[in-house]
Structure formats: structure tokens, C-alpha cells
Amino acid sequence: MMCIVPRMSIGHALLGLLEGGPRHGYDLKRAYDERFGQDRPLHYGQVYSTLSRLLKNGLVTEAGVEAGDGPERKRYAITDAGVTDVERWLSTPEKPEPYLQNTLYAKVVLALLSGRSAAEVLDTQRSAHLNTMRELTRRKTDGDLADQLICDFALFHLEADLRWLELTAARVDQLAVEVMR
Amino acid sequence: MTLLRAEGLVKSFGKTHALDGAGISIREGEVVAVMGPSGSGKSTLLHCIAGILPPDSGTVHYRDRDLTAMSDSERSELRRTEFGFVFQFGQLVPELTCLENVALPLRLSGMKRKDAERAATDWLARLEVDGVADQRPGETSGGQGQRVAVARALVTGPKVIFADEPTGALDSLNGERVMHLLTTAARETGAAVVLVTHEPRVAAYSDREVVVRDGRSRDVEFAR
Ligand SMILES: Nc1ncnc2c1ncn2[C@@H]1O[C@H](COP(=O)(O)OP(=O)(O)O)[C@@H](O)[C@H]1O
Ligand SMILES: [Mg+2]
Numbered sequence: 001m002m003c004i005v006p007r008m009s010i011g012h013a014l015l016g017l018l019e020g021g022p023r024h025g026y027d028l029k030r031a032y033d034e035r036f037g038q039d040r041p042l043h044y045g046q047v048y049s050t051l052s053r054l055l056k057n058g059l060v061t062e063a064g065v066e067a068g069d070g071p072e073r074k075r076y077a078i079t080d081a082g083v084t085d086v087e088r089w090l091s092t093p094e095k096p097e098p099y100l101q102n103t104l105y106a107k108v109v110l111a112l113l114s115g116r117s118a119a120e121v122l123d124t125q126r127s128a129h130l131n132t133m134r135e136l137t138r139r140k141t142d143g144d145l146a147d148q149l150i151c152d153f154a155l156f157h158l159e160a161d162l163r164w165l166e167l168t169a170a171r172v173d174q175l176a177v178e179v180m181r
Numbered sequence: 182m183t184l185l186r187a188e189g190l191v192k193s194f195g196k197t198h199a200l201d202g203a204g205i206s207i208r209e210g211e212v213v214a215v216m217g218p219s220g221s222g223k224s225t226l227l228h229c230i231a232g233i234l235p236p237d238s239g240t241v242h243y244r245d246r247d248l249t250a251m252s253d254s255e256r257s258e259l260r261r262t263e264f265g266f267v268f269q270f271g272q273l274v275p276e277l278t279c280l281e282n283v284a285l286p287l288r289l290s291g292m293k294r295k296d297a298e299r300a301a302t303d304w305l306a307r308l309e310v311d312g313v314a315d316q317r318p319g320e321t322s323g324g325q326g327q328r329v330a331v332a333r334a335l336v337t338g339p340k341v342i343f344a345d346e347p348t349g350a351l352d353s354l355n356g357e358r359v360m361h362l363l364t365t366a367a368r369e370t371g372a373a374v375v376l377v378t379h380e381p382r383v384a385a386y387s388d389r390e391v392v393v394r395d396g397r398s399r400d401v402e403f404a405r
Contacts, residue, residue: 123392123399133385141361155382162381169394170218 010042010050012089015059015082022063022077025051035146051076059085104161108168112176122169126162133158184209184373185341187230190239192222192396199225200236201396205375207341212364212374214384217393223377224345226393230375231264231343232256243341261289265334265372267344267363272330273318279329280305280314286337304332308362324355331363335370342367345377353382360386 010032017023017031025047033041054060059082066073078086104125111118133155140151168175185207192200199222207213207230215223228234230241232248241248243263248256266272273282283301288294305311308328313321318329327347334342347363348356364386367374378384391400 126392127390130381130384130390133381134387137382137385155385159381166218 009089010046011054011059012086014047014050015054015078015086015089018060018076018078019083019086022075024073024075028076054082057081104165105168108172108175109179112172112179118172118176119169122165122172126165129158129162129165182209183207185230185241185243185375187226187241188239190226190229190236190241192225192229192234192236198396200229200239202239203393203396203398204239205230205391205398205400207373207375209340210368210371210373211389212367212376212387214387214390215375215377215393215398216379216381216384216390217398219379221393222396222398223379223393225396226398227343227345227375227377231266231341232260261286262337263340265337265339265342267327267330267334267342267347269346269349270323270326273326273333275318278315278317279310279321279325282318282329283333283336286333290337300336301332304336305329307366308332322355323351324358327351327355327359328362331359331366335366335372338370339372342372342374344374346379347376348378348380348383356380356383 013032013036014028017028017035023031025044028051029042029044029047032047051060055062055076059079060076061079063075063077065075104121107121108118110116111121136151136155136158140148140155143151183206185205187206188204190200190203191198201222203222203226205213205215205226215226217223225234229236229239230248232241232243232251235249239249243259246259248259251259260266273279274285277285280298280301283304284294284297287297287300292300302311302314305314308331310321310325310328310332313325313329318326321329327350331347334344342363344363348359351359360383364374366372374387376384376387384390391398393399
């Protein structure tokens with residue numbers, strides 16, 4: 001299964017969760033997994049390395065330590081700087097990134113240059129995309145509203161890729177002439 | 182088991198070669214998306230395999246019966262008893278209520294009004310549009326109208342539902358609801374669905390896809 005929360009900024013997500021009140025690292029991991037982890041839960045290592053970075057940058061602070069050793073004893077609280085950082089993150093749009101197009105474009109061109117079938121490359125990709133879309137659709141059908149929204153996000157992106165595949169498939173002959181020049 | 186199998190379909194409209202050797206095979210109970218760019222021949226393929234349009238050449242078999250060798254009346258009898266149809270719009274009789282529309286195929290098969298309307302009521306409820314039973318199609322929303330059309334397609338217990346861009350006139354949310362209800366009902370009744378669509382998110386409700394390009398289809402199941 002694909003990652004349906006691509007390049008999620010874990011630091012910002014944890015900060016956002018801490019705005020609800022101080023938590024232990026373990027609590028944070030659970031809250032994150034429940035809301036955003038889907039089939040990719042965080043590793044404890046990720047949680048603690050992220051928290052120590054946030055601590056170093058003054059975005060969180062330690063809010064009490066229980067008796068005993070180890071990071072799981074510490075509670076973390078968000079600082080004013082942390083809140084400002086969350087606000088900045090929320091108000092900055094994500095970079096509209098081209099996802100797979102570059103790789104797929106390279107495959108199509110290389111297929112044409114080597115006399116292989118570019119249409120086949122595109123067909124194979126379409127079929128893989130549709131299979132993923134089927135899985136997401138099934139999951140959406142069984143899921144609650146949060147699942148539906150997250151799956152829809154991925155579905156619309158995959159659909160955009162597919163449109164590009166279609167358009168490219170329709171222009172493969174034209175492209176062949178150009179790359180052979 | 183293979184239910185429907187078409188081979189080497191050729192169909193021209195004047196100088197336009199709509200189908201140029203297309204083939205497809207549909208197994209019992211599966212949902213197959215027929216995809217491809219606009220004008221590639223998807224609707225023509227659907228009309229040929231559903232016995233609506235005779236191909237210029239090629240064969241269409243439903244179970245062991247050759248559709249291309251049947252008379253017009255045999256073909257329409259087959260369509261009425263074994264097939265159900267959902268189109269983009271305009272398939273409901275505007276003068277009848279939604280309930281009467283859904284009951285209509287049963288009435289045409291000779292069922293008593295009361296029985297036909299009881300079955301129609303059940304189907305409207307399954308499609309979550311029992312609320313519009315007494316309204317005419319023109320008084321319903323696009324999404325409701327398509328659900329009524331799906332109910333009408335399913336009410337006779339067909340073995341194959343042919344759906345040509347059934348969500349083409351709907352917004353995403355309504356379109357997905359129709360697809361969910363259509364495929365769920367088809368799976369429950371064991372009907373196969375041939376779903377023509379150019380929308381990937383609609384095709385994602387299928388079990389597999391057949392791609393039509395320039396009147397030729399690519400059906401990976403076909404060789405089996
Ligand atoms: N009744 C018709 N008369 C003339 N040309 C038609 C007719 N039906 C389809 N065509 C032509 O045949 C080709 C395939 O059409 P169609 O099967 O409707 O494609 P699709 O459903 O994939 O958009 C198109 O070029 C279309 O214009
Ligand atoms: Mg069409």
C-alpha cells in the first residue's frame with residue numbers, strides 16, 4: 001500500500017497535537033498514529049528524535065519528569081515559539097509538487113529511444129495506478145469519514161496522474177518523432 | 182464462468198470505423214470497467230455486446246447463444262429478461278412516477294401491478310431513494326434520478342447490467358454514491374456489470390478494466 005500522507009512533517013504534526021496540552025512521547029505517538037498514521041505508524045525512535053530536535057529549537061519544553069530514567073518519563077509542552085511555528089506551517093501552502101511525472105516521462109522517452117513500446121510502459125503504469133485506486137476505494141467504503149477524506153485525497157492525486165498518462169498515450173507517436181530527431 | 186464473449190467486432194458509421202476488431206469477455210458477477218478516450222468506441226462496443234446494435238462483423242455470445250444470429254425479437258426478449266441498462270441520463274419515462282418507472286419492466290413482463298410496485302418499492306429503498314417514489318423524474322435531483330434508474334435496471338434480477346457513463350452528469354459525491362450503491366447491489370444479486378467510463382475514480386469501483394483505443398480493445402482476460 002502506498003503512503004497516503006506523503007512527506008508529512010512529523011515535527012509540525014506533533015507540535016499541533018501538543019497544542020491540546022502536554023503529553024508523554026508515548027501518548028504523542030498514539031495520538032499521531034490514530035489520526036495520521038493509517039498504515040504507517042511512527043517508530044518510537046522517530047518520535048524521540050523529533051522531540052529532541054523540537055526541544056533544541058525551543059519549540060517544546062519539558063513539563064515534568066516522572067521518577068525513573070528514559071525519555072518515556074518526560075512530558076513535553078509546546079512553547080510560544082512552537083505555537084508561532086505551527087501557525088506559520090498552517091498558513092504556508094505546500095509546494096505543488098509534480099509527483100511521478102518526471103520518472104514516468106523518463107521511462108517513456110527511454111522506451112521510445114530504445115525501440116521498446118512506450119504505450120506498454122503507460123498501460124502497465126495505468127493498471128498499477130488503478131489497482132491502488134481500487135484498494136483505496138475499498139478502504140474508503142469500509143471506513144469512517146476521516147478514512148474517506150484521506151483516501152479521497154490520494155484518489156484525486158492518482159487520478160491526476162492517470163489523466164497525464166492518458167494524454168501522453170494519445171501523443172506517444174508525436175513524441176516519438178520528436179525524441180528521435 | 183464466462184457469461185458474455187465478443188470477438189473481432191467491426192462496426193462502421195459511414196466512413197467512421199467505430200470498432201475495428203474489438204473483443205471482450207465478461208464472467209459471471211464481475212464488475213468490468215471499459216475505459217478509453219472519448220470517441221474510442223466504448224459506447225459502440227457496449228451497444229454491440231448488449232444486443233442493441235448489430236456489428237458489421239464479429240460474434241457476440243451470451244452463454245452459448247449467438248446474439249448476431251438471433252432475430253430482433255429474440256434479441257429484445259434477451260435484453261428484457263437477462264440484461265439491465267443504466268445510461269448517463271434520459272432513460273426514465275418523464276410522465277410516470279419514479280415508482281412506476283421502476284415497476285415498468287416488471288409490468289412489461291406481465292407481473293401484476295401490486296406485485297410489481299411492491300418489488301419496485303423494495304428496490305427504491307435499497308437505493309436509498311424511497312422518498313421520491315411518488316415524484317416524477319423531472320422533480321428529482323440528478324443523483325436521485327440515477328439511483329432510480331439503477332433500481333429500474335436491477336428490479337428484474339438481470340445477469341448483466343450495462344452502464345454507460347452512469348455518473349457522467351453527476352458531481353463527484355453523488356457519482357460515488359451511485360457507484361457504491363450500484364456495485365454493492367450488483368454484488369449482492371450476483372449480476373455482472375459492464376461499466377463504460379472515462380473517469381478513473383469511477384473505474385476504481387470495478388474488479389478489472391478493459392481499455393478501448395481506436396476501436397480496438399485490450400482485454401487481458403480474453404486470452405484465458
Ligand atoms: N450513430 C452514429 N453515427 C455516426 N457515427 C457514430 C455513431 N455512433 C458513434 N459514432 C462514431 O464512432 C466513434 C466511436 O463512438 P463511441 O462508441 O460513441 O465512442 P465513446 O463512447 O468511446 O466516446 C466516434 O468517432 C463516433 O463519432
Ligand atoms: Mg460513449
